Amino acid sequence: MNIAPDPKSVPHATPLSSEANQAPPATATGVLTVDLDAIVANWRKLEKTAVPAECAGVVKANAYGCGAAQVAGALSRAGCKTFFVATTDEARVVRAAVPAQAAIYVLSGFFQNTGEAYAEIDCKPVIGDLNQLAEWDVFCRRSGWSGGAAIHIDTGMNRLGMTITEAEGLIPRINAGDHGITLVMSHLASAELLNSPANARQLAAFREIASAFSGVPASLANSSGIFLGSQFVFDLVRPGCALYGINPTPESDNPMQPVVELKARIVQIRNIERGDTVGYGGTWTARRSTRIAIVSAGYADGYFRAASSNDGTRGAEVVVAGRRCPIAGRISMDLIAVDVTDLDKSLVRRGHMVTLIGEGITVDELAHHFGTIGYEVMTSLGRRYARIYKGGDATVEPPAPVEPAAEPT
């Protein structure tokens, strides 16, 4: 028995690209498509917005769930030269995917007995306190390693980074030269809120201390920071979420292209009567004769249970045969029930794929239903799906740097 439908018989309201429609294994109950060309287009757009700053790529947490090796490879082929990850294990994956000259910074910083890993991988710690710096210096002296490090200064977020006073203590070292510091950075706490007074405060504090680190490149802006204005870009910007299609300017339209598409298979279709309930707890009641499609994805796949519906509240929607349809009842571990009563029967068949992300359903919309942010949706994307990568082809020559990049629409 083959539950995979004949692709020619699958109706789609919008044509899908051949890659996206590239047959997933017949056994795949879910398919996640990552559009590397869209990630590259987003990077180019951010790079143009941040000119004259260099545009890095933040690829921590497996490139926000998209695949660190694939994303870092595609970005480096597009011209990205600096990458940020959270851990040395992540750095190892990125190192294997990018040229030797690419810089990889590890945000979690240095702790004892990690020096060998830094040297072996050739990555740089983002150092956030003076003890770390002392340990790093000892390691470099003993081993002869001179791979460089960033200094992270806290300017008001109170997460990682040394105090401004501690950083001021390093100025004589900077002025003496041969200091091994390749970047001075800080991180904005509220960059996505255009009018947050914290942005101006952090900018003023960082500008002052960064200018005292003379000759050391400076970096402040994450994705949203790039859109706060040219004062925020300094020498290097560090976008993450915007590369992956999350809106860096949530107070206005999303300037980025969507990157991921998630589809899951209909594994059963049932007809129920008015008054019947659906799912755990019977929280959703049919108000008419209803046709329900049972779809093979659930909260174990990162489709949060918070997006369930019940008799009082609408949950998230999925796109079936080009139409948005409501979820019926609670999301289970592996399954979602969808009300497909309004669709022609011939359009909804067992084995068909429905769209959970894509065809107009954005990561940010889903995050709203999940009661969280797009970052958590992306980094929660499950591992049960077949993963398909589109674009980012190593054989495609990147455009010459002087050529203006195509403006994503």
Ligand SMILES: *Cc1c(COP(=O)(O)O)cnc(C)c1O
């Ligand atoms: C995660 C992170 C970024 C990227 O932030 P986005 O909001 O995803 O663009 C940049 N800098 C630091 C220090 C980070 O931790």
